[in-house]
Amino acid sequence: MKQVTCCENQTxxxxxxxxxxxxxxxxxxxxxxxxxxxxxxxxxxxxxxxxTWGLWVSLYIYFIGLSAGSFLISSLVYVFNFKQFExxxxxxxxxxxxxxxxxLFSIWVDLGHMERAWKVMIFANFKSPMxxxxxLYSAYFLLLLVETWFLLRGDLVRQxxxxxxxxxxxxxxxxxxxxxxxxTQKRDLKIVRILxxxxxxVAVMFHGGVGALFGVVAARPHWHSGxxxxxxxxxxxVSGGALLIVVTSxxxxxxxxxxxxIFALGKLVLGLLLLDLLFQFSEILVAFYGGIPSHxxxxxxxxxxxxxxxxxxxxxxxxxxxxxxxxTTKTRHQVGWVALAGLLLVIGxxxxxLNIVIPGLAVExxxxxxxxxxxxxxxxxxxxxVSEWLLSAGIVGFGLLLFGLGELFLSKENKLTxxxx
Amino acid sequence: xxxxxxxxxxxxxISDSVAIKTRRDFLKNLKDVGACAxxxxxxxxxxxxxxxxxxxxxxxxxxxxxxxTKRKYRYGMVxxxxxxxxxxxxxxxxxxxxxxxxGVSYTIVSSHxxxxxxxxxxxxxxxxxxxxxxxxxDVCPVSATFKRDQDGIVxxxxxxxxxxxxxITACPYGARYFDFGENxxxxxxxxxxxxxxxxxxxxxxxxEGSSPIGNVRKCTFCLHFQDAEGRxxxxxxxxxSCAKTCTGHAIFFGDFNDPENEVARLIxxxxxxxxxxxxxTQPNVYYLL
Numbered sequence: 001m002k003q004v005t006c007c008e009n010q011t012x013x014x015x016x017x018x019x020x021x022x023x024x025x026x027x028x029x030x031x032x033x034x035x036x037x038x039x040x041x042x043x044x045x046x047x048x049x050x051x052t053w054g055l056w057v058s059l060y061i062y063f064i065g066l067s068a069g070s071f072l073i074s075s076l077v078y079v080f081n082f083k084q085f086e087x088x089x090x091x092x093x094x095x096x097x098x099x100x101x102x103x104l105f106s107i108w109v110d111l112g113h114m115e116r117a118w119k120v121m122i123f124a125n126f127k128s129p130m131x132x133x134x135x136l137y138s139a140y141f142l143l144l145l146v147e148t149w150f151l152l153r154g155d156l157v158r159q160x161x162x163x164x165x166x167x168x169x170x171x172x173x174x175x176x177x178x179x180x181x182x183x184t185q186k187r188d189l190k191i192v193r194i195l196x197x198x199x200x201x202v203a204v205m206f207h208g209g210v211g212a213l214f215g216v217v218a219a220r221p222h223w224h225s226g227x228x229x230x231x232x233x234x235x236x237x238v239s240g241g242a243l244l245i246v247v248t249s250x251x252x253x254x255x256x257x258x259x260x261x262i263f264a265l266g267k268l269v270l271g272l273l274l275l276d277l278l279f280q281f282s283e284i285l286v287a288f289y290g291g292i293p294s295h296x297x298x299x300x301x302x303x304x305x306x307x308x309x310x311x312x313x314x315x316x317x318x319x320x321x322x323x324x325x326x327x328t329t330k331t332r333h334q335v336g337w338v339a340l341a342g343l344l345l346v347i348g349x350x351x352x353x354l355n356i357v358i359p360g361l362a363v364e365x366x367x368x369x370x371x372x373x374x375x376x377x378x379x380x381x382x383x384x385x386v387s388e389w390l391l392s393a394g395i396v397g398f399g400l401l402l403f404g405l406g407e408l409f410l411s412k413e414n415k416l417t418x419x420x421x
Numbered sequence: 422x423x424x425x426x427x428x429x430x431x432x433x434x435i436s437d438s439v440a441i442k443t444r445r446d447f448l449k450n451l452k453d454v455g456a457c458a459x460x461x462x463x464x465x466x467x468x469x470x471x472x473x474x475x476x477x478x479x480x481x482x483x484x485x486x487x488x489x490t491k492r493k494y495r496y497g498m499v500x501x502x503x504x505x506x507x508x509x510x511x512x513x514x515x516x517x518x519x520x521x522x523x524g525v526s527y528t529i530v531s532s533h534x535x536x537x538x539x540x541x542x543x544x545x546x547x548x549x550x551x552x553x554x555x556x557x558x559d560v561c562p563v564s565a566t567f568k569r570d571q572d573g574i575v576x577x578x579x580x581x582x583x584x585x586x587x588x589i590t591a592c593p594y595g596a597r598y599f600d601f602g603e604n605x606x607x608x609x610x611x612x613x614x615x616x617x618x619x620x621x622x623x624x625x626x627x628x629e630g631s632s633p634i635g636n637v638r639k640c641t642f643c644l645h646f647q648d649a650e651g652r653x654x655x656x657x658x659x660x661x662s663c664a665k666t667c668t669g670h671a672i673f674f675g676d677f678n679d680p681e682n683e684v685a686r687l688i689x690x691x692x693x694x695x696x697x698x699x700x701x702t703q704p705n706v707y708y709l710l
Contacts, residue, residue, distance in 0.1 A: 041635060042601045049524065049598045052589040112584015112599065112635030119583055123563040130562035130587050218700050219556060219593035365595040366547060366696070368531030373512070377524030377601060 015250045023400030030394010036387040037109050046385040048377035050370065051361045055354070055384040056110040059392055061210055062239070062353040063103035064137075065232065066346075068207035069240015071096040071144065071199060073268070078147075078196035084264045088248050093148045094406050095240075095247055100141055102399040109391060129213040136206040143202060147195040150188045152410055154180040166409075207236050214356065222298025222360035227283050234276040239349040241269040242323075245342025251407050255335050266338040269345065270327040277320060294363075302359035306381065310351050310358075319348015358382055494572040494651060495677040496642055497705030498664070499687040500546055504671035507532055507544035511663035511672065515548075518643060518662035520618035520627070523605055525598040527640035528663050543710070546672060548663060549596040549640035550696070550704030551575050557588035557597060566637070571651050573705065574642050576621065579632035588637055593697050594704075602634040619645045642674070677705065 036044055047054035074092030076082040085092075108114055121138075124131040149156075156174035160167055178184070211232030214223040245265045249255035255262055284303075287295050302311050323341040331337035362380045364370055370379055384392075509530045519527060528548040535542060551568075555575050558566055565581035566588055568574070589597045608614050617624040620633075622645045627634060646659035653660050653674070664672040675684035684707075687693070693707035 040602075041630060042599075043603065045601075048601075049589060050595070052586045052599060110585070112582070112586070112637070113632070116581075116583045119563045119581060123565075123581060125559075125561055125564040127559045128562045128587070130560065130585065134562065213587075217556075217560070217591050219591055361590060365593055366529075366531060368533060369529060369595045372529040372531040373526045375524045375526075377599075377603075378526075 013254075015254065019250055019400060020404060023397050023404060026393045026397025027401055028397070029390050030392075030397050033387045033389070033391025033394050037391055042112065044385055044387045046388060047382060048375075048379055050364070050378060050380050051358060051382035053110070053357050053361060054382055055388045055392055056106045058353045058357045059350070059395070060103050060107040060110070061232070061356070062350055063099045063106060064207060064210060065236035065349070065353070066240050066243050067096045067099040067103060068203045068233070069236040069238065070099070070244050071140075071203050071240070072237060073241055073244055073265075075196045075200050075203075078193050079200060085261060087252060087258060087261050088244060090148065090151050090410075091247055091252055091407065092244055093144065093151065094403065094410065095243060097141075097144050097148060098399050098403045098406065099243075100137075100144065101402070102395050104137075105395045105398070106392065129209060129216055133206070133209050133213055136202065136209055140199070140202050140206045143195055143199050147192055147199065150191045150195070153177055153188055154185055155410070204233060208233050214360070219365060220298070220360050221292070221295040222363075223356075225283060227279055231276070231279050231283070234272060234279060235349060235352060238269055238272045238276050239346060241265055241272060242342040242345035242349070245269065245339055246346055247403075249335075249339035249342070255339050259335050262335055262338050262342075263332075266327050266332060266341065269342070270324070273320065273324065273327075273345070297363045298359045301362055302355050305359065305362075307354075307358065311355050314351025315348055315355055317348075318344050319351055323348070492570065492573055492678065494679075495705065496572050496574060496653075496674070497551065497677050497684060497707070498548065498661075498675075499673040499684045499691075499693060499707045499709060501671045501673070501709040502543050502545055503709065504669040505530070505544040505546060505667075506669050506671075507542070508668050510666050510668055511546050514662040514666035515640070519620055519641075520613075520616065521598075521638065522600060522627070523603045525600055525638055527596075527598075527638070529595075545708065546663065546667075547594065547596070548642075548661075548706065549575060550594055550702070550706040551640075551642065553703035553705065554701060556591045556593065556700075556702060560587045560591040562587065566639075572644075572647075574644055575639070576641055576644070577637055577639060579621075579623070579625070579636050582632070582636040584635045584637065586637060593700050593702065597637050597639045600633050600636055600638050602629065621645060 045054065070092045073085065074089050074096065077085045077089040077092075108117060111117060120131060120134045124135065126132065153174060156170050157177050157180055160171035160174050162170060180188075208229040211229030214220075214232075215225060215228035217223050245262055248258040248261055248265070252258060284299060287299050290296075302308070323345045326332065326337050326341035326344075331341075362382060364380060507530055511528055512526055512530060515521070515527050521527060528546055530544055530546045532542040532544050551574055553573070555566075555568055558568055558575060561567075561582075562585060563581055563583055565578045565583070566575065567578075569576060584599065586599055589599060604614070614627075617626050618633075620641060625631075625633060643661040646653055646661070648654070648659070655665075658665060661672075661674050664674040673684050673687060675682040677685050677688070679685060680689075687709070688707050691709050693709055695704045695707055
């Protein structure tokens with residue numbers, strides 16, 4: 001009865017296995033990256049003084065995008081009463097928490113002095129969008145935790161009656177709450193609804209604020225656009241929705257059981273993706289028509305520069321064209337293909353985030369800067385180093401494992417409920 | 422005549438202050454205050470001051486004239502590109518003075534070829550411009566970089582900087598550099614490494630993992646040469662090292678608040694330009710073409 005692997009069917013079980021192996025593998029190779037980062041600091045990182053933010057910052061905005069996106073989709077359930085997504089409501093919240101944690105790690109290792117991260121809470125400069133981002137991050141994180149706790153409290157209390165260590169852990173997690181009744185269940189759900197409602201503007205401000213963090217930088221014309229905060233939000237919704245497709249395909253009894261949810265998510269993601277595309281197209285078109293050299297320079301780099309493959313293959317190919325085809329042609333009626341579209345979108349949007357950060361930075365702010373002072377740290381070309389890649393993989397692996405564990409133990413459809421019923 | 426008198430007066434003052442006290446260190450003061458206060462006091466103080474600075478910025482936004490008048494000095498440079506031969510002695514002097522590691526150079530000399538074949542290229546030396554409205558200062562999440570009230574020099578508090586590098590992205594002039602912790606192989610060991618950098622009069626030993634490694638660094642107009650009153654002295658060599666060493670005398674340094682000063686006269690009488698005026702940063706470094 002207490003079997004851990006309770007797969008409904010073979011494919012879902014296989015996917016779960018792949019998930020665990022992948023998570024473990026990435027986590028292990030990530031250890032090298034961690035050791036390298038903690039031991040040698042930034043010595044083995046390839047960013048410099050021109051391209052001063054690299055893979056880690058790109059991943060940071062990618063992860064918070066996933067988090068904000070999946071949270072906003074969960075709010076469809078708790079704020080707007082979308083019954084279609086009810087099954088995945090709490091998984092979406094869990095996804096939002098885990099991806100937010102992954103974001104925290106990727107930006108933390110990027111700091112020159114990791115041990116001083118606390119200073120941003122105390123010496124916050126409210127003129128800085130980054131300070132705002134950090135405060136909103138904290139508020140959003142706290143809200144997520146509290147909302148999830150209220151959502152799961154009933155289950156936590158129920159599982160606290162388990163014997164041995166698990167029972168004690170669940171007892172601790174429930175903070176000794178009394179046994180749930182009709183009334184408390186209702187009250188909890190009401191609290192969840194209120195928190196989710198507050199969470200919507202917080203998540204919008206938080207992720208839109210990160211877009212603003214880039215958008216306000218007048219020195220980088222590639223970023224300096226009013227579209228940026230909105231582009232960030234749209235991309236968040238697309239990538240977050242796509243991630244939820246992947247999650248529901250593997251977890252919560254697998255994709256056979258969640259057909260309807262996945263199809264609904266697929267439609268939602270497709271719409272958002274097309275809107276996102278429209279915004280990006282508008283951004284590119286306006287810039288090229290205006291033709292102001294500094295404004296076009298970053299775009300030229302992204303579209304025709306040395307890393308054009310990130311744009312054409314990664315972002316447009318994997319992250320846009322194939323998913324759009326999968327979601328519009330006959331394949332949209334087959335759950336497997338929709339799930340694949342979700343996976344491709346999740347991967348493709350990493351490329352999209354890379355294309356925001358790196359071409360925006362990889363231009364000489366003063367003509368002749370890189371030839372006036374010749375150094376690998378003062379150069380416009382950037383490719384992440386081995387330790388950057390490995391540490392990033394480690395963060396992904398960590399996130400996967402943590403999510404797997406969370407899903408396993410906090411599962412709303414756990415075994416005890418069946419006994420009770 | 423008045424100028425001569427003033428200069429004499431200044432000189433006696435300088436010799437007094439140099440002889441008697443050690444130079445005041447603004448950053449150090451800040452740190453001491455922080456250490457004495459309770460954490461909560463710092464918290465409220467830090468946050469309060471950021472709010473205050475916000476309102477202050479709003480009040481003084483048009484033209485920034487308020488900030489200018491209350492400032493004792495307004496240090497800046499006038500760089501005559503016709504006198505610059507592109508020898509890069511300023512870069513070397515800066516490197517030696519501030520002991521900057523590889524990948525960090527507070528000033529650079531870029532050359533811009535002209536279309537006419539018979540002309541030498543235009544060389545420009547480019548330190549930090551210590552803008553009147555520095556975008557780097559606004560974006561710093563912890564206010565670790567700020568514009569000094571007394572002389573408008575933009576500095577970095579190495580003990581507060583968390584190394585997020587947002588200021589590097591925000592600077593339109595590429596004047597900021599991150600210290601990755603690299604060393605020149607020649608100086609990896611040996612006497613040069615043992616000499617601390619005089620930056621900010623802090624004389625830090627650049628050891629693994631400790632500031633300024635992992636911080637953003639930038640030109641300070643060699644403010645460690647200032648006396649207690651915040652003045653430089655050209656005669657005795659207490660002068661920004663790039664200006665001091667310039668072979669063609671292309672770098673003029675001085676106080677724009679003093680109308681008698683060389684730099685103030687130059688921008689009055691000549692046709693100076695500043696880089697990227699359209700961004701509204703109002704640099705304090707002017708170029709003569």
